[in-house]
Amino acid sequence: MTTEIKLDDAKVQEFRSSLRGELLGKGDAGYEAARKVYNGMIDRRPALIARCVDVADVISSIHFARTQKLMLAVRGGGHNGPGLGVVDDGLVIDLSRMKGIRVDPAARTARVEGGCTWGDVDHATHAFGLATPSGFISTTGVGGLTLGGGIGYLARAHGLTIDNLLSVDMVLADGRFVKASASENEDLFWAVRGGGGNFGAVTSFEFRLHPISTVFGGPMIWPLERAADLMKFWREFIVAAPEDLNGWFAFITVPPGPPFPEKFHLQKMCALVWCYTGPMEKAAERFKPVRAFGPPAIDFVGPIPFPVLQSMFDALYPPGLQWYWKADFFRELNDRAVDLHLKYAAQLPTMHSTMHLYPISGAAHRPGAADTAFSFRDANFAEVIVGVDPDPANNDRMIDWARDYWRALHPHSAGGAYLNMVMDEGEDTVKAGYRDNYARLAQIKAKYDPTNLFRMNQNIKPAS
Numbered sequence: 243m244t245t246e247i248k249l250d251d252a253k254v255q256e257f258r259s260s261l262r263g264e265l266l267g268k269g270d271a272g273y274e275a276a277r278k279v280y281n282g283m284i285d286r287r288p289a290l291i292a293r294c295v296d297v298a299d300v301i302s303s304i305h306f307a308r309t310q311k312l313m314l315a316v317r318g319g320g321h322n323g324p325g326l327g328v329v330d331d332g333l334v335i336d337l338s339r340m341k342g343i344r345v346d347p348a349a350r351t352a353r354v355e356g357g358c359t360w361g362d363v364d365h366a367t368h369a370f371g372l373a374t375p376s377g378f379i380s381t382t383g384v385g386g387l388t389l390g391g392g393i394g395y396l397a398r399a400h401g402l403t404i405d406n407l408l409s410v411d412m413v414l415a416d417g418r419f420v421k422a423s424a425s426e427n428e429d430l431f432w433a434v435r436g437g438g439g440n441f442g443a444v445t446s447f448e449f450r451l452h453p454i455s456t457v458f459g460g461p462m463i464w465p466l467e468r469a470a471d472l473m474k475f476w477r478e479f480i481v482a483a484p485e486d487l488n489g490w491f492a493f494i495t496v497p498p499g500p501p502f503p504e505k506f507h508l509q510k511m512c513a514l515v516w517c518y519t520g521p522m523e524k525a526a527e528r529f530k531p532v533r534a535f536g537p538p539a540i541d542f543v544g545p546i547p548f549p550v551l552q553s554m555f556d557a558l559y560p561p562g563l564q565w566y567w568k569a570d571f572f573r574e575l576n577d578r579a580v581d582l583h584l585k586y587a588a589q590l591p592t593m594h595s596t597m598h599l600y601p602i603s604g605a606a607h608r609p610g611a612a613d614t615a616f617s618f619r620d621a622n623f624a625e626v627i628v629g630v631d632p633d634p635a636n637n638d639r640m641i642d643w644a645r646d647y648w649r650a651l652h653p654h655s656a657g658g659a660y661l662n663m664v665m666d667e668g669e670d671t672v673k674a675g676y677r678d679n680y681a682r683l684a685q686i687k688a689k690y691d692p693t694n695l696f697r698m699n700q701n702i703k704p705a706s
């Protein structure tokens with residue numbers, strides 16, 4: 243429920259004149275578009291939206307929120323499931339105009355401002371034949387994805403996104419601008435590698451880059467009747483595969499249009515989506531065991547520029563759809579879990595709804611559970627179940643499906659979820675997501691944000 247708050251006009255005017263970017267209030271042109279986030283289920287009306295263009299704007303916005311005692315949300319790419327980048331009746335720091343990227347090809351690093359999407363980063367780094375690990379959809383924001391961990395195509399080859407994070411610039415709750423890295427504010431650097439937006443507004447991220455340009459990848463799709471065998475083959479194969487090969491598992495409904503052959507349109511099927519980053523001449527050899535499993539009904543795998551693979555599913559999932567997220571980590575997929583997956587795959591409630599299992603192995607296993615705030619280094623798979631549809635009338639149906647599916651699988655899980663892929667489920671889910679790292683995160687939160695100014699996130703309460 244929104245409670246209308248009364249802002250002091252003079253203070254708002256003073257704030258507005260302190261900004262280089264725009265300040266939008268209810269009724270201003272552009273306000274309606276600016277308050278929208280990716281998930282069409284989220285409908286919040288902030289009191290003010292500060293479209294920051296530089297660090298000075300961010301400092302000014304944090305000062306305003308703190309002194310006016312406003313709820314504060316920081317928006318990176320706006321993709322968060324529960325819409326934690328926007329807040330009712332408070333101030334949104336909208337970073338989407340902060341799009342600067344500086345690639346240093348010699349040092350193989352990139353400095354990326356907080357409003358970039360992964361598509362922006364891929365575009366900038368691909369020009370130099372370089373890339374850094376991100377996710378599977380290019381419209382996702384760098385900010386939220388990185389701060390939560392970052393599971394993507396390059397996780398087995400080069401680790402999670404946070405494993406390639408060299409430093410951050412950020413503005414703290416008291417307005418101080420600091421850098422955090424392995425040698426500066428080390429506690430903060432540990433916390434932002436998985437701890438979400440709890441510790442301040444990150445104005446830029448510095449990433450390590452890798453020589454990745456054209457990869458060998460794309461989806462292979464099989465009939466649902468092959469799903470049990472495919473899952474059993476994949477669960478063993480992918481954990482032991484060379485690190486230059488990644489492939490995630492999906493249950494899908496084939497979209498009714500090209501490039502999918504018409505006879506498969508709207509059929510429920512199972513898929514593996516591959517990304518091989520090793521030498522091209524070894525690709526056929528790497529895929530031999532997969533080919534031995536049996537030919538897919540649809541095969542899109544081949545040489546592909548990395549940014550094209552990254553954006554392959556963007557058009558299928560445009561902004562504004564209804565999204566409901568459930569997630570869990572798994573150490574193993576036992577036969578009972580496979581049976582349960584088959585049961586719920588047969589009931590996919592809408593064309594866009596899906597279940598993915600992302601590998602967390604290879605390079606992503608190298609750091610220990612306590613080396614970064616992201617703790618589930620002993621998991622092998624991140625499961626995400628999403629009910630997705632353009633029509634809100636289908637929400638109840640797809641939410642019920644996602645919850646039932648998750649409830650059935652949860653007893654077989656490692657006990658916690660990837661917090662970037664859940665709704666706003668509350669403290670127990672957050673604690674389960676951090677396990678033994680929660681107490682340390684709460685201490686660091688108390689040091690850098692004792693009043694919990696940054697609480698529109700998967701919130702870590704400051705230790706008392």
Ligand SMILES: Cc1cc2nc3c(=O)[nH]c(=O)nc-3n(C[C@H](O)[C@H](O)[C@H](O)COP(=O)(O)OP(=O)(O)OC[C@H]3O[C@@H](n4cnc5c(N)ncnc54)[C@H](O)[C@@H]3O)c2cc1C
Pocket residue numbers: 279280315316317318319320321322323325326327328337356357376377378379382383384385386387388389390391392393394438439440442443444445559662663698699700
């Ligand atoms: C279609 C889709 C595909 C996805 N695919 C993947 C994937 O492949 N891998 C993966 O790991 N995740 C994936 N995700 C999940 C994604 O990581 C989260 O939704 C994440 O929160 C999105 O970040 P954002 O910046 O776009 O979101 P926002 O909604 O802008 O922000 C999310 C949270 O992060 C905080 N935040 C964002 N930027 C900053 C900043 N600069 N400083 C401080 N706090 C900040 C916000 O305050 C908020 O709490 C996907 C999500 C979607 C919708």
